[in-house]
Amino acid sequence: MISEFIFNITCNIIASFIFIFTLLIFFKPKFDIVHFIAKNDSPFDNVTDICYSFKIINKSFFGAYDIEARSNYYYIRQGENGIINKVFSKIELKTNKVNFIFGFKPLKKNYGDNCVQFFTYEDLSAKMESSSTYIQFQITARHSLTGLNNIFTYNFVNKSKIVEGKFKEGNFKEIIKC
Template identity: 30%
Template sequence: MTDLILGITISIVAGVISSYLFLMYFLKRKRVKIEISPHVSKVIFEGEVNYFFKFVNKTNSEIFDIRIEPTFYKQVGGVGGMNIQGKDIVLKDNFISYIPCKKKSDTNSLHAMRVRTSEDIESNWSDTSSYIRLTVIAKHSLSGFTNIFVQDFYCKDVITTKRFKSGDDLGVA
């Protein structure tokens, strides 16, 4: 009888430990990894001025349900102090259903995405307390875990007339 209880206890403890190790080591690695460029590229595209944001899927797997939300924040006076007021920047495409992972056979760098807006963000950027926050929300294709990535642009100096480099490079040239 004691051997039976000891066997059951050992089985339960081994199951709990193996489940913990699975969750901590396997699933923890199955998270979305995205890098966002610190630049905003101002380019004439389709006859109008557009501002491009770039981000790259650094995950070893596909990601899906990607939402991109740029927001312009500026300080406004409130009773007893300052508050932040947000205004959404409308993108041409703010939802991407699927982005593949990086592959050697991919000559078009489909894992690197550029999104654009035709709003004149330079004229809306009126003072030094204003900034733009780009938020990218994505799900991992295997685990289903969602991660949120944020890049803040604090001054107009991040806007450049140079174009983004191709592939993983987040720089401009």
């Protein structure tokens, strides 16, 4: 009787752990940050400035909400006792928040509702002339079904990641010349 009770408790604990880890692994937002920065003319009316754009793709089957983008320059400085410090400086984005992005639909070829671009008018090319200046782009998103959030970060450490052109529409990670 007691051994059966202990066996049932153990099975319930194992099942609970499996459920929690399944929830945490499969029901968090999944985003890809495209590993290029597109340099092109502004897509906004009455603006003739050059802009730089970052692209994200929602790879979750569910939508995501409360998407917030942050972009920073950072410099690496050697501190005392060999400790490395990162010093951050904010890059001003035209829009840094999006309320909702639809989920990924792998069977639809002409689908791009799960992709978003973020723009800035700061001259990123000029700032990255220095070999010690890098760009960090970060996304925070919340899963629409579970409410779990996730943070995605990509560091652009080479100026060759800035490419002239615009992002191809849809679930593509390439830049086309314009």
